[in-house]
Amino acid sequence: MTTTPKPSQERAIGTVAIRWHGSSLELLDQRLLPGEEHWITLEGAAGVAQSIRDMVVRGAPAIGISAAYGVALAARHAGGGDWKAEIKQAIRELAASRPTAVNLFWALQRMERIFHACHSLDEAVKRLASEARAIHEEDLAANFAMADHALEFIGAEAPFSVLTHCNTGALATGGYGTALGVVRRLHEEKLLADVYADETRPWLQGGRLTAWELSRDGIPVTLNADGAAAAIMARKDVRWVIVGADRITANGDVVNKIGTYSLAVLARHHKVGFMVVAPSSTVDMATASGADVAIEERDGIEIREIRGIGLAPEGINVFNPVFDVTPASLIDAIVTEKGVVHNPNITGMQALFG
């Protein structure tokens, strides 16, 4: 089926978690959702770095966008003395916030290039703010383009269900979403029967964020425990698993939220399609394979407790890697705004991103 791309002004972009005000940045505190909608106001890069580390803001594109605004804030509030040293320090601090999502480093490199071309603080204030806004706007545009490419690639004639993992929606991006952007697009075209949302232990991005975001926008969603994914693929009309990515390496390996790899194995067993949707800012052609990526490990308390309630023996040893690597061989399609890499491998990746 050929579909006509929908004009962007006709698309509902969902609940965006990042608001830029010129001299401050507001972030919707994603740790408190769905119970409370609380916005945090930040005026400096240190606060933005802390918010990324503590997951006030999360999701690869949203981390990159926030970090870019963090650099813009560093310029806006620079003391006027050694403003270059202050901005360099801000970039260093932001780069140290989380290790895995490459969008963070991609955005900081873009900001650094602009910073190096500035001859005065005034110029830096204006140009860094405008670059951060451009990064934000381009991400939204990429999400629209990816959703159109994915729809075309899937070529569905009748509604079907998808299964997703983590949160890849408006909250995790500049709006609309990556994998959830495809979900939104299928819903717009009345091709979506249901979305099974893995709750995504331990941080519960699926239960707390995806289920909230989709139900708020009137998009069908059914929440499931992560362990139910195999049963869902065996028993329900799930035709595609659609997920996002934190980093896609030169050979087409995908680093994404812990649990993604298991889904890819299950999808192959059940002959369900496995699609990764991510902007080109998530593609890291400088890294050969997923084995070369630094996988963030977070505190064991995220597994041992939920909001102060103990779920395991106190002090028990915990292994808490928050991302895993899905080998390219288990992926049917990587969809970016530049196009689709079908059955990804190094040749296909180089053809689009080389």
Ligand SMILES: CSC[C@@H](O)[C@@H](O)C(=O)COP(=O)(O)O
């Ligand atoms: C469009 S978001 C894609 C990924 O960033 C997402 O799937 C994910 O793994 C987010 O992890 P998080 O730890 O919540 O930042």
